[in-house]
Amino acid sequence: xxxxxxxxxxxxxxxxxxVTLRCSSQSGHNxxxxxxxxxxxxxxxxxxxxxxxxxxxxxxxxxxxxxxxxNYSSELNVNxxxxxxxxxxxxxxxxxxxxxxYFGPGTRLLVL
Amino acid sequence: QKEVEQxxxxxxxxxxxxxxxxxTYSDRGSQSFFWYRQYxxxxxxxxxxIYSNGDKEDGRFTAQLNxxxxxxxxLIRDSQPSDSAxxxxxxxxxxxxxxxxxxxxxxxxxTVHP
Numbered sequence: 001x002x003x004x005x006x007x008x009x010x011x012x013x014x015x016x017x018x019v020t021l022r023c024s025s026q027s028g029h030n031x032x033x034x035x036x037x038x039x040x041x042x043x044x045x046x047x048x049x050x051x052x053x054x055x056x057x058x059x060x061x062x063x064x065x066x067x068x069x070x071n072y073s074s075e076l077n078v079n080x081x082x083x084x085x086x087x088x089x090x091x092x093x094x095x096x097x098x099x100x101x102y103f104g105p106g107t108r109l110l111v112l
Numbered sequence: 113q114k115e116v117e118q119x120x121x122x123x124x125x126x127x128x129x130x131x132x133x134x135x136t137y138s139d140r141g142s143q144s145f146f147w148y149r150q151y152x153x154x155x156x157x158x159x160x161x162i163y164s165n166g167d168k169e170d171g172r173f174t175a176q177l178n179x180x181x182x183x184x185x186x187l188i189r190d191s192q193p194s195d196s197a198x199x200x201x202x203x204x205x206x207x208x209x210x211x212x213x214x215x216x217x218x219x220x221x222x223t224v225h226p
Contacts, residue, residue: 002157033212042116042200042216043156056205056213090155098204098212100146103155 002026004093004104012110013081021076021107023091031055031097032074034066035090037106043090049074050097086111114139116203118217127226131188135201135217138182144204145177145184146214149197156200160186191224198222 003026013019025032031050035043045058049068063079072093078085088108092101115138125131133147144163148156160175162168162184168175174187184203188195201217 031212033214035214035216040218042202042218043214045213045215048213058213088155092214094212096212098144100158100161101212101214102158103148106155 002093002102002104004091004102006089006091006104006107008107009105010108010110012112014112015081015083017081017111018077018079019081019109021078021089021091021109022073023076023093023104024073025091025093026102029093029095029102030072031094031099032068032072033092033094033101034074034076035092036060036085037088037090039087046076048097055097081111083111085109114142114203114215116201116215116217118199118201118220120220122221122223124223124225125191127191127193127224129191129224131191131195131222131224133186133188133199133201133220133222135184135186136182137184137201137203137215139203140179140182142182142203142205144212145175146202146204147173147175147186148200148202149195150200150219151197159199188222191222193224193226196223 033048034046037043047057162175198219202214
């Protein structure tokens with residue numbers, strides 16, 4: 001157990017809807033990174049939040065957005081859901097922007 | 113485009129054997145390297161990290177790094193059926209950047225059979 005929690009565990013949405021995923025970082029960690037993992041692939045970096053600011057972004061469109069709160073928990077928002085957004089969404093926390101990352105259990109999103 | 117490539121699997125070894133997992137990366141400036149284990153339906157779990165050339169041992173696991181060849185490997189000694197999982201190689205961003213993006217390989221499926 002890493003101490004990183006995510007909610008919900010599973011989610012089913014329809015194309016065009018919006019979704020919010022949540023992550024609580026491990027105690028003492030101030031950085032949260034979000035990844036998308038499609039079936040059979042390695043995780044792909046979406047973005048990172050460090051001390052409430054976006055601190056790097058991968059090759060994802062603007063409809064993927066996020067927030068980090070003063071307690072260092074974080075949200076990932078995805079607007080205008082597409083079928084290809086179906087994946088496991090992973091949150092990882094670390095004790096700094098370049099430090100070792102520990103993953104939460106993930107949220108499995110299915111878009112119909 | 114930074115790339116991380118892992119040896120294609122699946123890899124099948126008998127119980128008690130040594131499993132060898134390999135990974136190459138394209139960005140010569142990369143400075144941090146990680147191995148994660150992912151059981152089916154679960155999230156990645158950190159096994160090892162390595163920053164310096166050479167070997168790093170932790171129990172039955174040994175990570176090996178060769179920056180000149182841009183190669184990192186994971187050896188699992190005395191493999192057990194419980195080691196059966198997908199192993200993900202991840203490379204941290206090169207020095208000088210302000211954030212720790214991880215670039216992952218596609219993973220290698222390891223099966224340890226009794």
